[in-house]
Amino acid sequence: MNLRAIATTIAILALPGCASMNEQECMISDWHTIGFEDGARGYTADRISQHRKACAGHGVMPDLAAYRQGRTQGLEQFCRPQNGFWLGSRGGAYGGTCPTESHGDFMTAYNDGRRLYDLGRRVDHADNQIAARQREIDSLDVRLDAHEDAIVSGDMNHFERARLLLEAKDMIDERKDLEHEIERLESERVVYQRELDDYRQTVAYVSR
Secondary structure (H helix, E strand, O other): OOHHHHHHHHHHHOOOOOOOOOHHHHHOOOHHHHHHHHHHOOOOOOHHHHHHHHHHOOOOOOOHHHHHHHHHHHHHHHOOHHHHHHHHHOOOOOOOOOOHHHHHHHHHHHHHHHHHHHHHHHHHHHHHHHHHHHHHHHHHHHHHHHHHHHHHHOOOOHHHHHHHHHHHHHHHHHHHHHHHHHHHHHHHHHHHHHHHHHHHOOOOOOOO
């Protein structure tokens, strides 16, 4: 099974519930091929019930024997360690469809990929947090500039000027806190990135 097929699997599994087959597909169905495709996409055994429901309204019943034979053959394509790693590394869900003889190796590779995915997400989260804090600083800078312009303009009384000065001080303090927060997040990100890079060197199936 190639990467495009796995990508299609994840995309399909992410879609909301809908009929698994339309009328034309039901009428001309090759149930062995359908079973093979479902197996190669990692669908669970209850996928056939969705086909049965979709085709019942068109007077078509699945050929269970042909479907199951095809699905078994399709699972042989899906249940390969490199596919497990690929699925896990993209955050895909695994439904436990692989047979006993291939499940262990598939899960080991899937967990390796999932670990890579989680480490990458941690780096991304740190990046997002840093960007969010920087946006807050940028917003504060705009407000501080406005306060500075108002203070130096002289078009206000003593009390209004004092109020603006206090607000400006609070914003400056907040800005310093945000800068410290960014420094902390950047330090954490360095650690996260190092752990991600180190892990990449320890797992198979990663293109280096």
